[in-house]
Amino acid sequence: MSNLASNLVATASAHPSAVAIKLDDVEVSFGALEVLSQNIATLLVEMGVGRGDRVALILPNIPQMAFIYYGVLRHGAVVVPLNPLLKGREVAYHLVDSGAKLVFAWEGVLAEAQSGADQAGKDGATVDVIPVDGAAFMQRVAAAEPTPGLVEVDGSATAVLLYTSGTTGRPKGADLSHDNLRRNTEISRDLMGIKVGEVLFGGLPFFHIFGQTCALNAAVLTGATVTLLPRFEPGKALEIIERDGVTVFEGVPTMYIAMLRHSAVSQTNLGSLRVAVSGGSALPVEVLREFERVFEADLLEGYGLSETSPIVSFNRVGDVRKPGSIGTPVEGVEVRMLDTDGADVPQGEVGELSVRGHCVMKGYWNNSEATAAAIPDGWFRTGDLARFDEDGAIFIVDRKKDVILRGAYNVYPREVEEVLYEHPAVAEAAVVGAADELHGEEVVAVVGLKAEYVPADDDGRRALSDEILAFAKERLAAYKYPRRVVLVDQLPKGPTGKILKREITV
Template identity: 35%
Template structure:
């Protein structure tokens, strides 16, 4: 067999698992045999429509069986799957689609308006819609699947071939496409299996969108490789999560601190049967002590981790039994991954010394899509320079100290301040702007904009939000706008954001 890629995983598993449920969605139960057939049919249909190895297929949708079908069908052909964040504004979608050069777009009917607005002036020539068949120029997804033959396309796909392009916000304000290969995703899956002890028959509840690599790479792919069941929720709702854990006998849950907090605060928390849960993974930021203890009281232990899109996404993982003893840590390096702390010259630092976190391993990307300069800056001698500051203790546990990049993590979503600042700077009368993260009990942190304006120019939060409304995803928009007389700057003119965080962050 020529195809070594992830596109073959469901077919290989179907030979072994047959009618076992691969996906549970609403009232549907989709077995591995059925899922394999739909993937083969979709792959054939896409091939008939001209999709070839190396082509990009964009997907705009929430958690849905079609996401996994499209992912595996696209990669089965050696083409590249490009999932788009459903919270993006049309110009952001337009940038990503034009940057990757996707000619095919698959989207959900509820997002068709956004899809059309975001791809009107792009390379997209064919649109396939899930749930709607009556729009001119748009094909019905189920009809496309039915039109294909359930024959296997054994195309030469290697572990070094690109499988995904995931767009991450850039420090310059322009997103970069992180290219994840079949090998990156395969080795990340191996890391998850080893470090989280994922076995056969697991049932993972995905409450975070799969267009984020954490939900896909640490949840869906490891479970499907092991022949388990992926329970899909289209959106996060704490009560529905608790109900699903009890009714579906969920064994694994992945999320960020905010989601776990909202689950614990729900009225049904105390009465829900959580006895099936064995694995709780958490990323985005460290889990507060109060939340660790609340879950420990229910016999549940967390495996917090550190990673990013560029590491597919795992870099470190916390052994669950150490979550209290090593509280505040993001764990140890994952099994097939290496983590170091380096100084400004790239030299390794001893335990306890703070420096930049760098990561290496077969799960780490080797390039950004058509961004050779960004690639060369980020990946040096095989080590990914994360831009994050941290230290390793004597036992090799990572503690993240701060961020070199001006990135805000709000409810698990990454927000780069430069992207927001560029748009606010376009507002007439604004003479300076700095976007910073302010601590927030629910979301971890939220963006605030600190601005200076010309004399006599009125500016408030409402004005800024009106300007950003159709230009920027809502979660990136500032929750508050503060007008100041001047921004603190270094001798070279750079804004001292640490001073602003100290002043406004309390």
């Protein structure tokens, strides 16, 4: 069966009483998850949703997200997961672009969801909104007669439309098939060694591909438990690790930084943790080393994007550690480094990381022009600049669009950020380009400080800023070091905790 929801059917049959989803004191077994997804399929029929129709989910990481997601898939419809932080105007764009017929909206965002549906209606769309509001919603789901079985779909059929963050324009819907997601879920299980009964940390949003594939779908495939944290808070994350015996932690670098800086980390029993995985953005080498020392668990870095389901490459347990590397391509996936003409660059030189294989999306939904630009010759252009070393390990240099052109030199922000993270006062850093009359662009570092290093006054801030600048100048070539260091309380972040450089103004 090609339908991704067949994983839930199989696991519910083999382990019906095992806990699938946990949110504090609420636990949902695999057997219950299967029945609830059947009820959702019945509800979709009642709402006039057919095979291939798009259904939007505007939900945080709550148990309802899991069974609605699988209910939509088993019905042969398409999941369109949206960020609950979107405003009505943004919701309307996604609904119109995807052609969604129905929205499941959490009660906390119901007003914006309804506003979006109403605005979409002005463009000729008819979108019904179902409030996911606790007891009333659960009563409605329970009243629906379960629809056993699955709608058979071809493996190439669209399962999920995952909208990109829109860093280079309006968001585009990455068209991910059942085969894309099923194969990547299996790879996620194998790379992390996830087994029945293990406990995965569910703090990455399920509307994002990392959390969706590597936590929710991987747990459903294997019979593991996902313990949810709807909104990341480092103290609560540490509490969940100890309380629920988390064995696999999946996060982005800012999550690991926040936990390492939290006062409770030294009092938390972290002994259950077997492995941690980082993705979403570059993991500073200093953070990797500190995490492994404090948590006494391997921290493995991988690489992927929404358009690649997501995993492209990974550092395997037992491989020779190469800090700063995103590992080697996973099974069935090929990677090349290409120049602007689409030719391979020599080993060791920097080119655009390009991908081919089972993980690559079908294309951008209803956007043939963007699809042709991203996949001009069967190879998906990621927009990331990278190089191979002599062993075939991949090292990301930077985002293509983030490269700073200072005079005649390319400055790769990640290289500068790695140096900044070595300074004892730096908790987080982002290096950006600022317009400059002489050089075209100038290198600017925006830095968030560890709490114990925050200066008491402006004189102290100026002195620390100068100290960090001198620290970087000592360690970087003359064209690379920041000419300005801006100290901030915290850097802007997206829903997964990824630093948003596009929102930094200097």
